[in-house]
Amino acid sequence: MPTKPDIPIALDVQDLQVYFKLRGSGLSRLLGKEGGTVKAVDHVSLRLRRGEVLGLVGESGSGKTTLGRAILGLVPATGGAIEHTSGGESVDISKLRGRALREHRTKVQMIFQDPHAALNPAMTIATQVGHPLVIHQKLRGAELRERVVAALESVGLAPAEQFMGKYPSDLSGGQKQRAVIARSIILNPDVLVADEPVSMLDMSVRAKILQLMLDLKHKLGLTYVYITHDLATAKFFCDRVAIMYLGKVVEIGPTDEIFANPRHPYTQALLKAIPDVDPAKQVPRDLPRGEIPDAARPPRGCSFHPRCPLARAECGWEPRDLKALVEEHWTRVPVDEYEHEHAVVGGLRELNTDAKTVLVQPTRGGTVAEIFAMFTKIRDENPDEPLWSGVTRIEQTPDGVAFDFAEPAEIALHPAGSSEVACVRVNAQ
């Protein structure tokens, strides 16, 4: 990865994990069962140099907001470190607590996704924009007012007097977001986390807000973490882009490289979702099939494998994928065929697992041979289905049909060109 070693690193996220414990229902807690864990951010490492704009791109639920909140210490890190360097001093934000953490917030600030919710409905614009100064620098009176006026005018809320006495409900969405930005820059921070700052705004004001953020970056020397699900704005806005999927960074690299030469199948799929990309560059496959998996039970191996059009044997195939395949098959066949097959195999509850080996048992009405025939038929319908490459054994046993799945490969970021990619296809090259 080409770096600019002369520019100091502002933010160094090392192997960060943010896990959320899910509490089970009352009954299962009584029975001593543990709820699951959502790995919202799962071993993520990122580096930002001063003045750089890093895009975090991914579908909803990929952990972008959680990563952003962790950078401000708004959610505790389960593991890893977030080193923030400013004025030659380094602090691990993930280790800060209480007052030290609150004081650190003068240097790292956040812009929120929903400007309509990010402002206190019962406080005037002037009061809330100036509140960080009251909290940290204990300014008041004329001095405070002067700084608030300057902040409001620098975000384009001019003349400031016209906005200072208003309540958030008196402002438009774009004006609210400007007020949120004013509040976030009034303490002169050096890192700004912008969580989808324009996604809730009208098309007509999006470009203006993004331009404002770029102007502020140059004027104030800001470093941005720009979170978005929309690659188009990332292309306009970012120096580098990290693509996230289910809590992991699957590809990271310079914006130009990501757009000109996407290597991860997920990045390729996302790029195709942008309407105005050069048609010659489009990847000749469909959009990712299926839905985003349940974050509490992520897929084995590469978490993108159930949706990946290029998946291979070693991508982490598991019984749950087999279940999805059968269910998808059932949506296509006539009703009587579905009813017959369903009577033979039942609800396939035994496939609700990510074990390496699984046994599909017949119901009282069915036989092992019938199950075997059903799976053979499904397989013959589409022998190219990548799932079958990951099944190393299908065998009729006296109790049912046994399946073995291939051992998943180690999936980690590896350099590829000027990017880094986490995909077995790229590792192999």
Added chain:
Amino acid sequence: MKSLLAPFRQTTGMARWLLVTGVGIVFIFVLAALLAPVIAPYRFDQMEDADGQRFTKLSPPGPGHLLGVNDQFYDIFSRIVWGAQTALTVVLLAVLLSLVIGVVLGLVSGYVGRWIDRVLVFIMDAMYAFPSLLLAIVFSFLLKGVFDSIGGTLLFGMRPGVLSAALSLTVIYIPQYFRVVRNTTVSAREATYVEAARAIGASNVTIMSRYLFSNVIQSVPVIGTINAADAISTLAALGFLGLGIQPNEASEWGYDLSRALDDAASGIWWTGMFPGIAIVLLVTGLTLIGEGLNETINPTLRKRRFAPITLPPRAQEVVAK
């Protein structure tokens, strides 16, 4: 302050009419209370005129004694006027104290959560489930014992009986403010503007006082006025049972009413009628204000008030690790 007064200004139609009538009635009592020394011809415990001549016991309404004299030689009109002062003092104190305590506890409980919340919710629910008059009786007994052991005729500038009545009423209304504020806080705490406040480095105290407080007290004025009406009748009930303010401490309508019970049998109506009317009028006035405000603040709530709302059980509760 602005948000506290907003509901008063937003009323329309029927609600406004209720509100105006209620305010009118209460206003008369407030005037009587404030101007009692001017309006009342005698002190509340005065039994004789300036010449040292005792009033005629149980004399009927007429010149000299506008509403008559009762069996303790007190001038009934003066007792009513001074009684307004007692009632409004006690109720104002009780409502303000319970409001402040209930709102603060509700905010802390809803915001902090964890065991503090569980303990407070348990205590408040238990108190709420208890019949309020019974609770008031228990507390006035306890407080009376405490004040008697302290001794003295004045506590914080008040007669011990008046103070203990106000405090026992305070206790029974705290849970209502607590429940409303606590539940609103639990949902408001998840709002983005609270996270934004945390992001600018606000401390928990700042978040509660500057960001949550003004957004969770919308329904507090309504509860306040409804409680005030309830407090008038509970105070009268305590007095009626002889557990409230003693006749030599201050004039109290409920006590006078209980004294009048025997008179009614012998055809003496004026000793009971006038305190009774005073109680009913003031309770009505305060209730009208409360209902008028309620109509304005939450028109849908009124219609649904008796329909049970059951939420489906949550399968999984999400908690940050």
